[in-house]
Amino acid sequence: MAAEMSGGDLSRLRQLNALAVIKALQGQDSLTLTEVAKRTGLSRASTEDVVRELLQKGWVTEAGATAGGVGRPARRYRFRAEAGRVLGVDIGGHKIRAVVADLDGTVLQSARVPVAPEMGRLERLEAVDRAVTECLEGAGLTGGEIWASGVGTTGLVDGAGRVLLSEALPEWTGVDLAAHVRRLAPAPVLVENDSKLAALAECWRGVARYAKDMVFLLAGLRTGAGLVIDGKLHRGFANASGEIGALPVLGWIRAQEHLSAANGEAGGEAGDVFAAARGGDKAALAAVRRYVKDLALGASALVLTLDPQMVVVGGGFSRSADVLIEPLKRELDRWCIRTPEVRMSALGDEAVVLGAVRLALDDVEDRVLDGRSPLVSHL
Amino acid sequence: MAAEMSGGDLSRLRQLNALAVIKALQGQDSLTLTEVAKRTGLSRASTEDVVRELLQKGWVTEAGATAGGVGRPARRYRFRAEAGRVLGVDIGGHKIRAVVADLDGTVLQSARVPVAPEMGRLERLEAVDRAVTECLEGAGLTGGEIWASGVGTTGLVDGAGRVLLSEALPEWTGVDLAAHVRRLAPAPVLVENDSKLAALAECWRGVARYAKDMVFLLAGLRTGAGLVIDGKLHRGFANASGEIGALPVLGWIRAQEHLSAANGEAGGEAGDVFAAARGGDKAALAAVRRYVKDLALGASALVLTLDPQMVVVGGGFSRSADVLIEPLKRELDRWCIRTPEVRMSALGDEAVVLGAVRLALDDVEDRVLDGRSPLVSHL
Numbered sequence: 001m002a003a004e005m006s007g008g009d010l011s012r013l014r015q016l017n018a019l020a021v022i023k024a025l026q027g028q029d030s031l032t033l034t035e036v037a038k039r040t041g042l043s044r045a046s047t048e049d050v051v052r053e054l055l056q057k058g059w060v061t062e063a064g065a066t067a068g069g070v071g072r073p074a075r076r077y078r079f080r081a082e083a084g085r086v087l088g089v090d091i092g093g094h095k096i097r098a099v100v101a102d103l104d105g106t107v108l109q110s111a112r113v114p115v116a117p118e119m120g121r122l123e124r125l126e127a128v129d130r131a132v133t134e135c136l137e138g139a140g141l142t143g144g145e146i147w148a149s150g151v152g153t154t155g156l157v158d159g160a161g162r163v164l165l166s167e168a169l170p171e172w173t174g175v176d177l178a179a180h181v182r183r184l185a186p187a188p189v190l191v192e193n194d195s196k197l198a199a200l201a202e203c204w205r206g207v208a209r210y211a212k213d214m215v216f217l218l219a220g221l222r223t224g225a226g227l228v229i230d231g232k233l234h235r236g237f238a239n240a241s242g243e244i245g246a247l248p249v250l251g252w253i254r255a256q257e258h259l260s261a262a263n264g265e266a267g268g269e270a271g272d273v274f275a276a277a278r279g280g281d282k283a284a285l286a287a288v289r290r291y292v293k294d295l296a297l298g299a300s301a302l303v304l305t306l307d308p309q310m311v312v313v314g315g316g317f318s319r320s321a322d323v324l325i326e327p328l329k330r331e332l333d334r335w336c337i338r339t340p341e342v343r344m345s346a347l348g349d350e351a352v353v354l355g356a357v358r359l360a361l362d363d364v365e366d367r368v369l370d371g372r373s374p375l376v377s378h379l
Numbered sequence: 380m381a382a383e384m385s386g387g388d389l390s391r392l393r394q395l396n397a398l399a400v401i402k403a404l405q406g407q408d409s410l411t412l413t414e415v416a417k418r419t420g421l422s423r424a425s426t427e428d429v430v431r432e433l434l435q436k437g438w439v440t441e442a443g444a445t446a447g448g449v450g451r452p453a454r455r456y457r458f459r460a461e462a463g464r465v466l467g468v469d470i471g472g473h474k475i476r477a478v479v480a481d482l483d484g485t486v487l488q489s490a491r492v493p494v495a496p497e498m499g500r501l502e503r504l505e506a507v508d509r510a511v512t513e514c515l516e517g518a519g520l521t522g523g524e525i526w527a528s529g530v531g532t533t534g535l536v537d538g539a540g541r542v543l544l545s546e547a548l549p550e551w552t553g554v555d556l557a558a559h560v561r562r563l564a565p566a567p568v569l570v571e572n573d574s575k576l577a578a579l580a581e582c583w584r585g586v587a588r589y590a591k592d593m594v595f596l597l598a599g600l601r602t603g604a605g606l607v608i609d610g611k612l613h614r615g616f617a618n619a620s621g622e623i624g625a626l627p628v629l630g631w632i633r634a635q636e637h638l639s640a641a642n643g644e645a646g647g648e649a650g651d652v653f654a655a656a657r658g659g660d661k662a663a664l665a666a667v668r669r670y671v672k673d674l675a676l677g678a679s680a681l682v683l684t685l686d687p688q689m690v691v692v693g694g695g696f697s698r699s700a701d702v703l704i705e706p707l708k709r710e711l712d713r714w715c716i717r718t719p720e721v722r723m724s725a726l727g728d729e730a731v732v733l734g735a736v737r738l739a740l741d742d743v744e745d746r747v748l749d750g751r752s753p754l755v756s757h758l
Contacts, residue, residue: 015719043661063523083534130604156716161708168665186490211596213441213616223683226683229608229609229613229683230608230609230613232609234608234609234685235686236592236685236686236687237476237592237687237688237717238686238717240683240686240716240717241684241685241686242683242684243683243686243716244680244684245715246715246716247676247679247680247682247683247714249628249629249676250628250680265748297626297628299625301626301629301680301684302684303605304619304621304622304623304625304626305606305622305623305680305681305684306606306615306622307614307615307616307617307620307622308615308616308619308686309616329578335625335626336625337535337619337622337625338616338617338619339546371677
């Protein structure tokens with residue numbers, strides 16, 4: 001509550017100012033001190049202090065100079081996104097994705113290892129090892145050079161990085177993913193549910209960048225949700241938010257069955273049904289309609305609960321936006337008091353792994369703030 | 380983002396410190412400077428500065444002295460809760476409640492005017508006038524002495540204090556409650572949905588004081604919900620959060636009908652059914668069971684969406700906790716991944732009007748913070 005400037009507060013303030021300068025420089029080629037001061041709202045003197053400190057610590061470097069109209073050219077500074085590396089991993093039913101990103105969140109290297117939904121725990125963890133190892137090798141890094149790792153998985157995850165409950169993957173309940181990934185890269189490992197990470201990614205790099213409250217719908221072989229409330233990922237008291245699928249009347253449990261039923265005994269992928277619907281096939285159109293009705297029922301419960309600014313539809317089926325989005329809007333209109341803006345994800349398959357990168361970067365930034373920056377040990 | 384201390388920041392900091400001292404003193408008889416410093420975490424010197432300023436402005440007054448062991452007795456200070464007055468109004472189907480409270484939120488005077496659900500707009504607004512006038516007169520105040528008013532009503536409310544949609548009360552859609560109450564007390568008027576205000580009250584003075592995330596269920600002739608997320612009332616993009624009742628499959632629309640059906644053609648109140656159930660009447664027990672099943676279905680959708688720490692049940696039916704709470708917990712257990720703590724409201728009938736007082740006090744405190752304190756014009 002108290003906002004007086006004690007010694008601790010002052011050092012906190014310096015860290016907040018440092019983070020403000022870093023955020024201003026991130027994603028820019030380079031800025032002058034004047035430009036940094038303008039973007040952060042800091043005074044010229046404070047800006048100089050902070051930039052000097054960040055130069056010393058290795059977060060910022062000089063980047064040539066701009067020739068001014070008169071007088072001597074202004075020095076330019078840039079964020080050293082290359083100062084550190086984070087790892088992002090997406091563990092899915094059909095694939096394992098691993099990426100290495102710099103401190104701007106730019107993906108430098110990625111690897112993908114196909115897996116099958118019915119694989120057991122050991123086989124899936126071996127595939128994780130292969131994806132991470134391949135990705136690190138491709139980036140020319142050892143695990144010790146990673147500052148933080150983010151991991152996305154299906155199922156409920158506890159605060160310590162363990163899978164509490166997974167119904168989609170066999171033998172997945174109880175697996176300690178944080179410990180497993182820490183063997184490969186001995187930095188902090190943050191583990192989170194895949195729908196929640198996709199929500200995070202949509203607010204960071206996706207179509208929900210300007211939304212404060214957002215519902216992310218994972219529409220694919222599984223149906224799930226991730227919530228961003230007041231600009232923050234809403235996890236819930238036991239990290240079990242967004243689990244509306246547990247309520248049978250809301251239709252998510254059976255939603256996907258309409259698509260597999262349309263494929264009949266011959267089998268085939270859900271994508272085939274969307275393709276047939278696109279071609280005007282009546283049975284396929286009816287199956288998609290039934291699927292959307294069930295998807296929209298659960299989505300309406302989320303929307304009526306939260307009244308979000310935006311709903312973002314992602315997951316494998318978001319590629320079929322052309323046959324999904326209009327019927328989905330119509331169904332939401334039917335149930336919701338106010339239908340929010342409905343957007344299809346532009347991140348597609350990348351959403352979860354990008355969310356994992358964001359989670360890792362959040363951890364790195366927390367450590368800038370509390371003074372436990374990995375730079376101390378890496379410079 | 381920037382946290383540097385500009386002139387504006389310093390004055391903001393002084394205001395935050397002032398509010399910290401006020402919060403420390405509120406609800407206490409009196410404190411010494413040492414005690415204030417300890418509770419706020421401010422230094423002795425800053426505490427003295429802030430208390431001196433608050434004395435000058437009339438928020439704080441001296442309150443005798445404590446005889447110390449040695450040396451001269453320490454001066455004591457207390458918050459002048461009597462420095463200002465706020466008004467709270469609850470506009471319901473069956474009653475209008477108005478209260479006057481001091482700046483501690485202590486209710487000093489209250490009035491209650493019975494109304495009927497079928498009354499039209501003018502008749503209901505006249506009842507509001509009577510309740511407010513009676514309450515002000517009882518407190519010996521004129522409308523001009525009120526610093527802020529909070530108003531609770533059924534229905535959806537916009538940001539300007541107008542009822543956007545009310546299905547429960549006839550001719551209530553479109554009424555400009557802020558303008559109406561401002562005629563009676565020309566200070567700022569904040570209008571909010573009644574379930575949302577009850578949620579606010581439970582987190583302030585009720586059973587949810589220690590819950591960061593909380594779902595309030597209004598269980599009465601209507602069923603509604605209010606959400607507190609991360610310690611703040613969650614309103615939604617268009618103030619339409621918690622409206623899960625709009626989804627027929629979630630049962631809230633029909634929930635209450637089970638109770639009226641149990642009373643049969645003879646009529647009677649829902650309370651009669653609860654009383655009969657308490658006495659072991661089989662038909663009444665079955666009706667209560669059906670009611671609880673429907674209440675729990677919608678509540679489960681809220682819980683599965685948010686994974687809150689606590690569910691608080693309020694509204695008229697919360698008086699029948701003994702026959703409601705155990706069946707409700709069992710039904711929640713059936714659907715929820717993690718059943719949160721379920722508590723009955725201890726505020727009962729007072730919850731909405733107390734939430735209205737809290738809303739008014741929030742406005743007063745905002746004006747302490749931004750320097751537009753009503754004290755300036757009232758001292």
